Structure formats: structure tokens, C-alpha cells
Amino acid sequence: MKRLISGNEATFLGARKAGASFYAGYPITPSNEIMEYAAKYAAGHKDFRFLQMEDEIASAVAIIGGSLAGAKSFTATSGPGFSLMQESVGLAYMMSVPTVFIDVQRVGPSTGMPTYPAQGDILQASHGSHGDYQALVLAPNSVEECYRYAVESFNLAEEAQSPVIFLTDGFVGHLEEVIDPDQIEVSAPAKRLREPLGTGCRHFTGLLADKNGIPRTADSKLYQDWYWSRKKQILTAAEKYKFFEYVPNKKSDTLLISFGISSRLCAELQKDCGYFRPIRLYPILENELKAAAKDYKKIVVVEANDGQYAGEIERVLKREVRRIALLGGEIKLTPILKRLESISVK
């Protein structure tokens, strides 16, 4: 049935649609509603387990336990909590445990502006844990997309056997739009690839280990083999998840690149500029970005942070990228227009 649904509720509904059956979390604005929906749902459904943990460190490792126990598992948090989860993101990567971490971003650093939206966790989402790893990050920009791409996040986690970061923000999370989830066509839930605990003699460890789970902590060659094959596994799985939106503008010499809540503003400028919106932020859509960018003289990235993704795009395109930073939770068109004027786009 059509009704007003918030981004956070749609995210939870998407998780359910994907077959998620284990949630562990710790309250933090602006992600709370996801946890509350999970608690409510668990109260009425024996096959769905909900745990309120003592902190985000516990929540993050709990979903690793839940996933190995047999449940598609997820947690939701915001910047401060996401920082506490970083060690576990690496553990899930090293142990190959499918998990979904939802980060409803708010203005940081630190406690910052708890109720104001931001997109300041881009690099935390991609490089927040220590060591080298290939992050998987999806960023929706509407209530419908919260639903749709929550499903895809769980599917991608299963296919890549890896953590997926679902990056929304306080604006998208609390935004209410009219949707009918039953009418939204989404991918079928992915199959689980690994038998649950209690079926074998496997050892799951965060250490470098051989195929039998035996720690091999002084074998550089094994590390190198493991590293490249794990990366390849992730990139191969991500092939099917190249989500983006591109609206060319042949009359303009400027390409606007934006994602999440900022892209809702940039979409208004499609008559003046080309518009590229990555939904899969990581792995970066290198080929798609390059193909779009070559038709424009100027590349402008608009995001609610001080150029985190712009720096990534500059690295990929190897050319100058201009930045429009929407800071302090001010997600408004006026500052974008002003900046565009000063770089003589309009």
C-alpha cells in the first residue's frame, strides 16, 4: 500500500526484503528509527533476532557472530558509532563475513551536530579500518532508494562475502516520501554461500591463515596471494552492482557529480549542467566516470563535506576537479548556485 515512509523505515524494510534476520545495535541519532523498527519487528517474529548491545564495538562484532551463526545480519549507526565499529569492519573483511553496516551520517567531527545531515564519512567508509582492503559502499538519495539499495547491499555482501557500508544521512534517513514497497521491483534475496556454525570444523580468524584456517602469520607470500585474490573476489562481485545515474547535457561544458542528499539539489540543475550520480561509491565507478567526464571542460563535485569524494574523483580522472562543500548541515541550493557562478558555470 502507498504510504508516507521515512528513509530509515525504508532501509529497514529493504533489509527485511533481502532476508535479514539479525540486528544488533546501539542508539544514536539520526539512525535510531532503524533500531526501533528492528526491535518492534523482533517482538512479533521469532525468526528475527534483535540485540541492543552495550556499545557500537559490541554491535559490530555481534553482527559478525550473527552472520556466521546463519543470519543475514546488520547494524545501523552514525559517525561516532561508525568510528567505534572500524576494527570490526576489518575483521569481517579478513574473515569473509557478509554483514551490512548502515551509517546515517551526521555532522562531525566528534559529537558535532547530531541532528544535522552530512556526508563526511566517505573516507571513513572506504578507508576507516586499518590495513589495505577493498570497501563496498552504496549511497541512496531517496526513500525509494533506501529500500531498493538496502536489498542490494545485503545481496552484495553475500556475493562478495564481505562487509557492505550503506551510507545514508540524517536528511535522507528522516525524509518522508510516499512509496509503496510492494510495488517496487527489487532483486531477489541472494543465497547464502556458507553453511552456518555447527556444521563443520572451520576456524574463523582475523589472522592471516591458510585454507584450513591455520594461522600463518610469518608468510608474506601467502599474504600477497590472499590479498590479491580477496580483492579480485570483491571486484568481481561488485561488477553486477554498478549503480549510477547519468544525465548528459550536450550544451554545457560542466559536469556536476554528486550523490546522496546533495544530488537531490544538483538534480535541479540538469538543464544547465551534465549530471552524474554514483550510487555505488566504492569500488569507484572509474570507467563510467571517465566516459562521462571526457565530454566536459569542467568537473564539479558537490558533497556535504570538504571534498572527500572530489579527491577520489580527481585521482581517478587525473584532472582538476572543482569542489562545492556543503558544510554544517546546510543542504541548500543557494550556496551551490553562488559557487557555480564564481566558477562561471551559469
Place this chain on the structure above:
Amino acid sequence: MAEAKDLIKQERMPTLWCAGCGIGIIFHQLAGVMAAAGLNSKNATVVSGIGCTGRMAGYFKMDSLHTTHGRALPVAEAIAAYRPDLKVVVASGDGDLTSIGGNHLLHTSRRDANVTVVLVNNEIYGMTGGQSAPTTRPGSITLTTPVGSEANPINIQGIITSNRRHFYARSTVFHVPHLKKCLAEALAWPGFALVDIKSDCPERWGKMNKVKSPAEMILAYKQQFKINPKPVGLLADGEIGIVKRG
């Protein structure tokens, strides 16, 4: 009846633990008690944190997890919550469970998660070379307390028994029959049960505190601890036994 060797990965022997270390004694006894209780790869799993003791999970012949430092308990609680058909055993060190994982110990026990915890209490951070832990006794020399530790040791019994329902057992690697009894009762306990086992670390603690041999350290437990078969209230400092309330 199944015995310890049925639950131990023989191909991984010898373990990485030092000669004379108490962890091996505890591992062997735990495997034996688990086997006797009918636990195996179809109905049980072992979860460890990080440290010398953290390596224990990997030697069990069943699905096992070696998590991050301090995080065995929330992982175990999640598994127990989703899979009531599995017996979830946590085996980890004193630093892991009471320091970096101390907050989880407070809350997993408070929520009475259905988890059996085997706490190998060598009163030191073994794996990192012998720094002081929350369990280190006053006066002990460690790498980070070169003139003797002054701080109060953590009161594990106090933490566990502050919960209305609780199971706390204390034993040592000298008192093996008693240790077995504690482990067996803990495994049979419905809910959170913790066995706090005094275990010698001859290489780190022993060498810094002028103990001549592992045997001397283990025999010292004979002097230091007496079994209290029926404690009224809590165990006194030199007592070992089981304190429980259903």
C-alpha cells in the same frame, strides 16, 4: 564415551604455548569435560579473543572463532541468541575478558546470555610480553610495573555475583579434579557461567618474579588456595569453589 582427544585437532599439536604454561592444562581439561558432556562439532562452538589463550579456539575440532581483542563475548552472545541449539563456549585471557573486554563482561553477564566462559587468569598480558593486567596482584613485577604493581586487582567474582542470577567458579591449574567439576557445572548451567582459573605463566610472570620453574608456580597454588566445597556467600581470597544463584 567421547574424550578430550576427540575434540582436539591432533594435526595441530603441539600448541604454540610455552612449556609449563597453564593454558595447555586448561585446554585439555576443557576438551575432556566438553566431550564428556556430549558436545561436538554439531552442537557446540568455541569463541576466543586475542592473546595466548585466544589461540585455544583454533585447536578445537569444531567450528571455532578467533575474534578481535576483547570481543569474544558479544560475538558469543550473538551466536547464542540466534542459535539456541548450539552450546557456545568462550575461552579467553584475563586481559581480554576483564580489561579491553570489561564492558562486555559487565553486560553479557547482566543479560544472562547463554554462554559458558573459561577465563584463563594468568594475571598478566602473556602474548604481548608480560605487561600488567587488571588481574595483576599488588607487588607483582611486570614490564609495565617494574617496581611492583600497586593497583587494586579487578574483582571478577564481584562483577559476576552482582547479577541476581549468576554462576561464578574459581579454580586453579593445580586443583585439576576441582577444575573439571567447575567446568562441568558451568557447561550444564543454563545462562551465563564463568570459570575464573588461576593459571601459571612461567615465561612472563614467572621469570620476572623470580619463580624457578613452572612446577614451583603450580605448586604455589596448592599453598595459596583451599577448596571451599559449600561457600556461604562469596569466596574469600584464598578460596576456590562455586558461587551460584539460579
